[in-house]
Amino acid sequence: MWKYSKKLMDHFMNPRNSGQLLNPDCHSEVGSLQCGDAMTLDIQVDDEDRIGEIRFMTFGCAAAIASASALTEIAKGKTLEEALAISNDQIVEFLGGMPEEKYHCSVMGHEALSLAVEDFRHRRDSTAEYLEDILREKPDELTAAVGDGSISIEHIHPSRVGVRLSGVDESLVISILEKELQQRTGKTVKVRVTR
Amino acid sequence: MKVYLDNNATTRIAQEVLDAMLPYLTERFGNPSSFHSFGSDLMEDIEAAREKVAVLLGAHAEEIVFTSGGTESDNMALISATAINPLKPGLVASTVEHPAVLETAEYIKSKGYPVGLSEVNGDGTLNMNSLERLISEQTGLVSIMMANNETGVIMPVEKVARIAHEAGALFHTDAVQAASKIPVDVRSSGIDLLSISAHKFHGPKGVGALFIRKGIDIPPFMLGGYQENGMRAGTYNTAGIVGLGVAAELATAHLSEENCGTELLLEKLENGILEKCPGAFIVGADVERLPNTATVLFRGVESEAVMTLLDLEGICVSSGSACSTVEESSSYVLAAMGIDPVDANTALRFSLSRYTTGREIDYVLEVLPPIVEKLRDISPYANR
Incomplete structure (x- = not known):
């Protein structure tokens, strides 16, 4: 048996934030070739880019499971940028140390987080592109609804966007935009009006 | 125990x-x-x-x-x-x-x-x-x-x-x-x-x-x-x-005794595991094996994690794999049999002796299934 700290054993036996999210804003899957471990991350991100809900699944040893649990605890509430700076030393320290042979288990979390952030940015960029396309292409329905008014993009998030509207029927424009986004992204994207 | x-x-x-x-x-x-x-x-x-x-x-x-x-x-x-x-x-x-x-x-x-x-x-x-x-x-x-x-x-x-x-x-x-x-x-x-x-x-x-x-x-x-x-x-x-x-x-x-005992206990252990642990698979189930040895794949859960939790309950088993940077990571025997590397990392070996008792096997069958279930719940490979 490996010599594990009390805290590591606690995170192994009672993992925090384990499981999956129904509609995550981003998701990642990583596997370690070295020891065959694997991990997934589901994250929900708020409008300030802060990590809200975060869930992990791990196939691996006690140190791998505890490292994933620790990572989610450290990452919660941090902005994505801040979370990317979490090092595996920080995870090891958080868990009260671990045998040197097990350090590689803590590396997987960082990799999963980087990929999840990459996924978030990718999803956000594609949502932005779709919205820009819609505004540029101006489907007949939208042209009619906007009339002499105007629409501009204020905020983009993979699952919700903020737009500034003036001189238009807000609820009509919102429903048109939501329908178009649904068609193009295949997912539900909420449209909100910022003032 | x-x-x-x-x-x-x-x-x-x-x-x-x-x-x-x-x-x-x-x-x-x-x-x-x-x-x-x-x-x-x-x-x-x-x-x-x-x-x-x-x-x-x-x-x-x-x-x-x-x-x-x-x-x-x-x-x-x-x-x-x-x-x-x-x-x-x-x-x-x-x-x-x-x-x-x-x-x-x-x-x-x-x-x-x-x-x-x-x-x-x-x-x-x-x-x-x-x-x-x-x-x-x-x-x-x-x-x-x-x-x-x-x-x-x-x-x-x-x-x-x-x-x-x-x-x-x-x-x-x-x-x-x-x-x-x-x-x-x-x-x-x-x-x-x-x-x-x-x-x-x-x-x-x-x-x-x-x-x-x-x-x-x-x-x-x-x-x-x-x-x-x-x-x-x-x-x-x-x-x-x-x-x-x-x-x-x-x-x-x-x-020379008529009933060596381990054979029946092994059968009880194997049947109990197959019945109570989803994803379990006995290696070499259909061929002639020693009457005391069973290697089981608990597909979806990594063997060392299971071993660690079993050890806390007083149960000692072994695995052919080791999650470590200093050791060969998975069993060369299972690899030689063509078993998928991820599945090989879920293998646990149970080996009995003539001192093993029915009560001990009962205890294992009581402790092991919830451990496997708990780890399957957080495993991305549970339904692989």
Whole structure:
């Protein structure tokens, strides 16, 4: 048996934030070739880019499971940028140390987080592109609804966007935009009006 | 409750064995090779032990050479037997042999001699076509284990012995796991050399034996003394040899009992696991295995995590894999069988002994399923 700290054993036996999210804003899957471990991350991100809900699944040893649990605890509430700076030393320290042979288990979390952030940015960029396309292409329905008014993009998030509207029927424009986004992204994207 | 189910790693010493050994660690400390009777009288006890080992294997006493254990016996058999005839320096073994054989084979190969490793089938049995293809005129020794330590799968030694003899080669078998668990008869099986180790059947650690069939003249392996007719130099490990003798005697008696017990307990364990643990798969389920060994894939959950939680509940099992940067990460035996690497990392080995009880198996079947379920709940591979 490996010599594990009390805290590591606690995170192994009672993992925090384990499981999956129904509609995550981003998701990642990583596997370690070295020891065959694997991990997934589901994250929900708020409008300030802060990590809200975060869930992990791990196939691996006690140190791998505890490292994933620790990572989610450290990452919660941090902005994505801040979370990317979490090092595996920080995870090891958080868990009260671990045998040197097990350090590689803590590396997987960082990799999963980087990929999840990459996924978030990718999803956000594609949502932005779709919205820009819609505004540029101006489907007949939208042209009619906007009339002499105007629409501009204020905020983009993979699952919700903020737009500034003036001189238009807000609820009509919102429903048109939501329908178009649904068609193009295949997912539900909420449209909100910022003032 | 402490439940020890890692008997293929080592076993508890039998009380009868310990009682028999103790005098040789205290007042009977003489050197059996001495001239004076204080030492030389002990030779009788060595010979009595030799007779008991011979009975367990169906051999003659003079065919038994005492060694320091299975590893030395395997080393000696391979290195000495391939050195008999310079025209036949080749060795054929299998990919699932114990490292004591595999690494010695690697050493023989490094000396420039032909070495071939036969493949195994998906169920862990020996691939006879592969074996026969590897045997050539240059093959001086074929070495195939009697049963595999990880899977418990029993190999067809009689058949292999015949094939080896037809090619003019000798046949060695590593019976470290098989001896005491299934009947062994070197005569009817055509075995020329056979390795055993005492601590695998309730004897002490650090002592074993090599059976060398009468008429086979192999060079000695350990040099520096005339013990064992010059076949194995080194002061007699009197207490160990006496212990091995008693352990062999107990094993012989146990094998002749009608119901060995471990077979029924193993069946109960396997059935219970299959019933209560989703994703469980018994390796080599449909082929002949040792009555004490089961390797189970708990697909979806990593074996070390399960072992860690079982250990906290007092249950000792083992896995062929290790999640570590210093060790080979997964079992070469399961890999040789073509088992997917991710599944191989879920393998746990349960190995029983004649001291294992039904209550212990009940306890394992109570503790294990919730552990597997808990880990499956957080595993991305649970429904792979």
